[in-house]
Amino acid sequence: LYSTGRCVFQDRRDIEAVFHSLINILIKDEKERRPLLEKKGFVENLDCHDDVVEAFDTICIDMNKYDYALKYVYLLNNLCTKFNDSAKIIEAMQTTCSKTSPRFL
Secondary structure: OHHHHHHHHHHHHHHHHHHHHHHHHHOOOHHHHHHHHHOOOOOOOHHHHHHHHHHHHHHHOOOOOOHHHHHHHHHHHHHHHHHOOHHHHHHHHHHHHOOOOHHHO
């Protein structure tokens, strides 16, 4: 039981790290990153949101297997609100998630 709990805890830390890495690639300035990490706004660009969530699920982490990642979907929405450019976000995802463990897919 301890081993399983430790694995779940490690998975959660790794999932958080993927989201933070994605944001760090797109936004270099820490002062710009902070509001993005703290704000949970409305979906303003549904097309971008749908594109990046689907891409994240395919490229980075299968959210059906690792539902903990759903906790951070608001970050993808915030990126869409900030950049309004799903291609730019998905390109950063490909860079970030090429280093992600294949166990998440």
